[in-house]
Amino acid sequence: MQALHFRRLVIIVALPVFCLAVARTAAEAVDQPVTINQMANDIDRDVVADGSTLSTMGGDIHLGRAEGEVTLRTMGGDIRVESAQGPLQAQTMGGDVRIGSVARDVEIRTQGGEVSIHAASGAVRADTAGGDMDIALAEAQAPRAVSLRALGGDIVLHVPADFAGTIDATISYDRHFDGVPRLIEPFGLPRTETPGWIAGFGSERKIIHVTGTVGHGSDHITLSTVNGNIRIVKA
Known part of the structure; x- marks a missing residue:
């Protein structure tokens, strides 16, 4: 084979x-x-x-x-x-x-x-x-x-439900603003408002200011607007 x-x-x-x-x-x-x-x-x-x-x-x-x-x-x-x-x-x-x-x-x-x-x-x-x-x-x-x-x-x-921090919020408005602006926050922080118009900003203005600490205050929040509103919302 x-x-x-x-x-x-x-x-x-x-x-x-x-x-x-x-x-x-x-x-x-x-x-x-x-x-x-x-x-x-x-x-x-x-x-x-x-x-x-x-x-x-x-x-x-x-x-x-x-x-x-x-x-x-x-x-x-x-x-x-x-x-x-x-x-x-x-x-x-x-x-x-x-x-x-x-x-x-x-x-x-x-x-x-x-x-x-x-x-x-x-x-x-x-x-x-x-x-x-x-x-x-x-x-x-x-x-x-x-x-x-x-x-x-x-x-x-908008802040988390367990937010902890310092808040410093300011609204400055002049006579051109229609009405009074709103500064709304859910924590009940101390608030101050100027009773009359303040000169020195180029035009007379009023100021709304809220400041305080929530919880242990780890975050630092600064909010500022001119002729506008501020609202802080907790989740």
Whole structure:
């Protein structure tokens, strides 16, 4: 009998090099900080890494998730962030700033828009020259400072049910304000109101001031508005 010999056939499939390069670039894009500067267009990103800066002269900025410290700037548009690890800086000269959640510190400045944060776990500093604020504080792991200032707008601050901290809230209003502004808070803190008009602010004003400590006072809340209302809401 004649012996039969079998040979193995080995097939090697080589993937194109450019496919591997594209996959590697896509993976690295999420991990590397980006710097985007545009003149007029909107910026829309799903996610950016720590150290990123997004800037546009005349458009909106939308960001799905910020993985670390991120800076956002626009001269004439709105800023919207769904979630941020933080720290987060957002600045616009003529639009609204709306943030879903932020785990660490956040700083917001707008010259002509509203500011809202659905859940802030860290320190908050927000200034607006022409809009309302609606800020909700989430539970915090460490003491934090919260400073909200508005010129010509209302401030609504939501605090956790077990909130403990110092509160310093001030409303300054002039004769152009229709009626008497309201400063509403659920803790029954000491309140003072000037009986008459005070000169020295460019125009005569009256001041409503509430200050005091709730619980052991770990957080520090400062609220200030001109010709607007202040309301503190406990969850």
